[in-house]
Amino acid sequence: MAYDLEEQEKIDALRAWWNQNARLVSAALLAAALAAAGVSGWRWYHQRQGEQASALYAALEQAVGTGDGQQARQLCAQLMERYPRTVYGPMAALVAAKISFDAGDLNSAGSQLEWATEHARDEETAAVAHLRLAAVRLDQRRYDEALAALGEKHPESFDGLYADLRGDVLVAQGKIEEARAAYRQALEKLPPGSGIRRMVQVKLDGIGGGGT
Numbered sequence: 001m002a003y004d005l006e007e008q009e010k011i012d013a014l015r016a017w018w019n020q021n022a023r024l025v026s027a028a029l030l031a032a033a034l035a036a037a038g039v040s041g042w043r044w045y046h047q048r049q050g051e052q053a054s055a056l057y058a059a060l061e062q063a064v065g066t067g068d069g070q071q072a073r074q075l076c077a078q079l080m081e082r083y084p085r086t087v088y089g090p091m092a093a094l095v096a097a098k099i100s101f102d103a104g105d106l107n108s109a110g111s112q113l114e115w116a117t118e119h120a121r122d123e124e125t126a127a128v129a130h131l132r133l134a135a136v137r138l139d140q141r142r143y144d145e146a147l148a149a150l151g152e153k154h155p156e157s158f159d160g161l162y163a164d165l166r167g168d169v170l171v172a173q174g175k176i177e178e179a180r181a182a183y184r185q186a187l188e189k190l191p192p193g194s195g196i197r198r199m200v201q202v203k204l205d206g207i208g209g210g211g212t
Contacts, residue, residue: 053083060092073099080115090116090125097132110136117152127154134165143173160189164200171207180209 056079063071072095079092093116100109113133120126130152137146146169150162167182183204190197 049083050086050088053079053086053088056083057088057092060095064095069099080112084119085121087121087125090120090129093119094125094129094132097136101136106136106140110140117149123153123155126152127158130154131158131161131165134169138165138169138172141172143169160186160191161196163189164196164203167200167203171203176207179207180204183207183209 056075060072060075060079063069063075076092076096076099080089080096083089093112097109097112097116100106100112110133113129113136116129117126117133120129130149131154134146134149137143137149147166150166150169154162163182163186167179167186170176170179170182183200186200187197187204190200
């Protein structure tokens with residue numbers, strides 16, 4: 001009997017606690033369920049976004065391959081506007097910048113490359129965007145901006161290309177000694193036998209750098 005009374009007291013205490021805290025517990029469970037659903041929904045949303053962006057980017061590659069510039073520009077704009085948080089948005093910005101550059105529209109190319117640097121999802125894409133932005137700023141004679149772009153952090157594999165372009169900017173500024181140092185650094189970083197390395201050597205020789 002004592003056991004039954006003790007159990008009954010426990011049951012009564014549990015019921016009393018539940019009556020006092022039922023809403024709090026229910027709210028906590030609901031919040032947990034919503035959080036789990038939110039994570040699942042967010043993953044589904046990103047997967048869906050990626051799939052849609054991938055299909056658009058495939059269409060962009062086809063348009064570029066067939067020389068359909070108008071279609072390519074439209075697809076680039078769609079990818080940048082609708083899917084900036086996917087890898088395809090920044091990649092489309094790189095394509096858009098090349099189209100603008102080839103058309104002689106350096107202002108648009110620069111803006112598109114700046115957008116790419118801000119939205120890049122990986123170091124390699126960001127490095128390419130900064131490198132191309134520096135090249136555009138060099139053509140625009142905006143040398144300080146070109147050097148600033150080349151001063152951005154990038155993977156080591158880009159060191160040679162960055163140093164080469166830095167040398168070009170410094171030559172344009174008339175800073176020949178600094179340009180020689182940049183070209184020599186490029187030669188150290190670029191793989192032996194590469195076409196770019198031979199071009200760097202020609203430029204170095206052209207400003208009296210000498211050696212190999």
